[in-house]
Amino acid sequence: MKRITINIQKVYLLSFFILLMSCETDVTNDIDLPAAPKRLVIEGGVERNRENLNQKQKIRLTTTANYLSDENVEVIKDATVVITDGLTTYDLVYTADGYYETDELTPKINKEYKISINWKGEVYEGSDKLNEVPSFDRFYYEFEEETIFTDEGYFIKFDCTDPAGVENYYYYRIFVNGVFTIVPDPGNNMTLVESDEFFDGQKRIGINPNEEVSFVPGEIATAQQLGISKAYYKYLYQLFVQTGNQGMSFVGNPPPASIRSNIVNLTNKDNRPLGYFYATDVVTDTILIEELK
Template identity: 25%
Template sequence: MKRNLLIIFSAIILFSCQEEVVLPLATLDEEVPVIEAIWTDSRNYNGIKLTLAENYFDTTDVKVITDAEVKIRVTGTQKIIPFYFNKNSDDYQPINEFEVARIGENYEVLVNWNGNAYSAKGLMLEPPTVDSLTYSFQEKRIFRDEGYYIKVYGKIPYQNDNYYRIKVIVNDTLKNDRSDYLLFDDTFGLTFFEEGLELNYAFEEDDQVRLELFRMNEDAYNYFSQLVGLLYNDGGLFSPPPQNPDSNFKVDVGEGDVLGYFLVSPVLSEKVKIEEKEE
């Protein structure tokens, strides 16, 4: 009995001494570029966006870098793909709009800005296969809303470099919340893709749904995985201090840091319209 009272008394003392501790976050003392470079086999997705990093609680508008020199080099060759700044899209586009990534080629993006030089590399991998999209109506269940659920059927025959992302666009609007980063690899095998990968969304009748499947290099996949972890960081007692995802860019000339990613990937795009099915 005395032992139980001692435990209770100790617990009361412990909780009465708790205080809210606010840990200061690191702030930027210099201009740090953020490079978001996408290079695919479809020109509609390609572009390189340069902005300046902001402090964690900064609410000012993002500053776009418009005066950089940007190009992509096909490694192992003399081929250079120059880019220009497009004021309409606020990013850098290839001067030759028909230039796209090709399977098996290695690419290096080169960015010169403010006396510094940055680079990142990526390999264009073969795409998997998407055979079909199906959907069915499901009643409300625990943790799941009533609605139409889509299954994606396909094949992933590769033994290595299995890093994927699915984007979901509904009625021309990209689902872009933290729970919408659909990333998967082969940690638990890939047979589920052949058996039908069900998306955890309840769609409505007449929804126009487009799915985009990307096969990424491991470093780009790790970037997005860490980004998801950051988005889920609530700053609680058991959450680590927020930090930027590891970039696959490096500083070749100059000093300071660089943030962002270089994504080289094939893109598979499939559409379906949700319609009521007759019994």
């Protein structure tokens, strides 16, 4: 539902009044964060790509790092990863950079996928259900003037009809010349994910899947619409709320919270993993941006 709610955080940030007087100081060097034990981080899931049903399925395993350190997150190479759909079990094989892959798995709509990870003698498990996503009715781009929130430039737009009578949850990804692009921004929880609560069954016109990413002529613009589960929607919503923290007391400053994974450590519950294992249906479209007269 959240697209319609706009981005209140930004609204307040822009109160001129605050702009006139407030200021921000980088205090990174004044703060000493104690080291915490490293935890397992799961990122990835089963993606049913309409345009390529047999694409590789990938999961990335890494660990946590000290928040203010320059160190990169460590990748995990020595885990065992399997995914099962209840009938068949697929082994994922480590390739590089923390990725575990399989090309055996062809995802199916409405199936529940379960992941099982064995790392350092501890077993982690979690699951998600794959929900169907509607296709774009129309995929295009438009030029928009600069506003307070956004730069001027070309923005992807699409029209889409929400299936009536079912709960749908959406997530949008943008690629610039084939490279996935995202900006940490307080508006993400309102734009990148949404529920159809207030537009169930409606044809929507002119959806901008990411207001932070604009294009210039000559670039190839790609957008994906993902059908996700309610649980993953809630996870992403929280993820975007927390990563959009702007420190303003009245908004954009949610009480800091740990974002709970759908994966559970069965061996030692206190050593909670982070991240998410999802199952999603994906539609993709691509367009070359040309100068509009």
